[in-house]
Amino acid sequence: METREVEYAIIGVGTAGLGAFSRIRKQTDSLLLIQHGPYGTTCARVGCMPSKMLIAASDLAHAIEGGSFFGIDGNYQVNGKRLFERIQKDRAEKFVGGVLRYVDTIDNKFKVEGQARFLDSHTLDVDGRLRVKAEKIILACGSSPYVAPVFEPLLQDLDTSDTIFELDDLPRSMAVVGLGVIALEIGQAFHRLGVQTTLYGHTGRIGAFTHPDMQKDVMQTMQQELDIIPRGEFTRAVKVKDGFELTYLTTDGKEIIRSYERVLIASGRRSNLRTMDLEKSGLILDDRGLPQYDPLTMQCGNSHVFISGDATEDLPLWHEAYIEGRIAADSAVAFPAHKEGKRTPGIGIYFTDPQMACVGSVYSALDPEQIVMGQARMDSGPRHKIYNDLKGMMQVYVDKNSGILLGAEVFGRGAEHMAHTLVLAIEHGLTVGEILQMPVYHPTLEEVMKGALTMALFRLRKS
């Protein structure tokens, strides 16, 4: 069997792995990229990009439905074939294409394809045909959809985000398993495009927010539009003519048996590290069976192994993968010296309607005794009134002593934009008073943000 000895092995050629590669390549020729499965980032292939193209279509369909309020009496037909053609074409040309072209520019001597598995702390087996001995290892092998045991026998026939964008037309009906970001984005989009859709939760939690009032508002708002069954579990899934028959037992004991043409499994993602025989790596593993690591260095324990991107199972976001790949690379290059990278405040966005955005510290990460909260409903916003889009609310969390903005949960039209203004403020440690010195134009969606911040300032002064 061939053995290659390199200074650096990078497992995974996605956003994190390519980021790490670009940094390390400047230092040395002695490195190897090991890729399992299709090239192209999760984001471009099956994540952010195709889902946002789907949502651009469903948003338009939804807007036409609401048009008569504005004096625009419209109607439409969804051309599912053209919709998926556009998604697949633009994905290939504009998004994945760029990644593949970059991968092509990398000399073949730096690339090998296959499933890597640990043999010992420095040695990797690749598909039983290559052995790689590496001084330092960067784990950037991404994640895959989690499929519960009840669905495993049908895995070849069910959909995940890996397959749903490969359709050539919309189905008549679809069950969505999950109430997280992928479930809500795709489930709502399919519903708006005329697919009879049911979303099935598990614990009753929905979406991203951690404050109970935000959770409640999201559930109520989404249930007004969508068929959502929040609590329970699937007990049976079988193939039937034209689709699948699912049996779901609600927490209060009701059995629901329904058939759907398609079933989308969107109940979270699991790190691909789980297929790498980590137990042979010598790394200290956490409860999930994943390596413990320091988010400022991405180093696993004190070892020569570094982790980044979705493989951590912590922050499955493109911009975090991008940052982490670079931090991991810089730490690996500095190793055994200790080099910390710079992390940014969190920002997470669900492109549902209303949108959901979490910025900085979410409510559950804060001590309620140490903060004051400002809150505003979107229906207080002049621009929201203009759009007749009154759904949602937002909260900002402020340190009681310093007045510094710590975080926000935003549910409503414009959440993605307010999130960016708020994250700049958090990054620079601004107080609510300082933030409120900025002018807010009238009429803009941002006036609701001003309202929430003003309430926080008022409460700060009273406290």
Added chain:
Amino acid sequence: METREVEYAIIGVGTAGLGAFSRIRKQTDSLLLIQHGPYGTTCARVGCMPSKMLIAASDLAHAIEGGSFFGIDGNYQVNGKRLFERIQKDRAEKFVGGVLRYVDTIDNKFKVEGQARFLDSHTLDVDGRLRVKAEKIILACGSSPYVAPVFEPLLQDLDTSDTIFELDDLPRSMAVVGLGVIALEIGQAFHRLGVQTTLYGHTGRIGAFTHPDMQKDVMQTMQQELDIIPRGEFTRAVKVKDGFELTYLTTDGKEIIRSYERVLIASGRRSNLRTMDLEKSGLILDDRGLPQYDPLTMQCGNSHVFISGDATEDLPLWHEAYIEGRIAADSAVAFPAHKEGKRTPGIGIYFTDPQMACVGSVYSALDPEQIVMGQARMDSGPRHKIYNDLKGMMQVYVDKNSGILLGAEVFGRGAEHMAHTLVLAIEHGLTVGEILQMPVYHPTLEEVMKGALTMALFRLRKS
């Protein structure tokens, strides 16, 4: 004739005047509001709010036109009657209504209606039936559309922003006189709603931007959609059957004679101070015949007179009027002591498509030798590609020595939102390097802003 002696006279009960009133009322009972014309702010009556409701409708019509790209084959009918009903109803109930209810809460002893004119520096005549002697005067009487002499004889029949939202249906055709914010917003909206529309410029300038490349990009982009004649002047305007016949002489000598059902005059606004016999006020007047004033105190010269809002003819924006009304009030209360208020960096937004936003210092206000410029085109943005909305570009201007962001001109989808993030950065004197420490989510419109800032940072490092 009745004479009233008060400590404060406030001329105008709009955004600025009401702001001033609310501050001064806390200090004294001795004040009088003098209102000429309809109550309700310019913003709510004839400005921001009705125009944005119109644009919400025209944006939807335009989106439907572009739907087949996404697989949404739509069509629509514009119901002009319902469109204007909605504008007039929501304006009354949601926007003007709030202002009027607030005005109603003000005791009648503080209000008088009529046209105020200076008799001397402390004395005002109101409609020849009341004389007001005031220790301090706050001028907050707003502005009105400017009408060129050629149109004056037809004034009763032509439209301005004061009358255009009173229509009960869309006209077949409309000439728009002007290429500024009102002309572009309303002209583009009417065009998109099926009105045969021509926009006539004067000097060739269009929109808000001051950098020549931005001017050029706006003109090219808007001309691709709209019938725009940029340079020349009207020489004749007469009533004909079913409308008006206009004669326009282009700068290169071509005479254009066309008829339109309606004509919208949108060639700027003039301060209502011009009707107040300012020459008797003893104030020092500038070239325009308006009082010189200090923007940090809103004081006119060293006098007991303060100015605010659109009456200055400088910044006809709701949020500036709001701030200025308060600054003027605080200065007046402090007078004769000198009290400066806090001004914010500029932010101006045109709700055209693509949107236009100017933030902080515009290009023309800066010394080209002292700045580096970062630039990005919207078609570089992943989210812009998703929306198939590739028009526009943006520039950021950065101090060459300090790296501090000074201003930006933004033309494209999402300009209004990027403007808020940028203005927060400018307000707090952040450098481009500091701004770029913020995370930018993927895929968002804000990635183009990151691109422009990154180019500026790169150029800074090279310079």
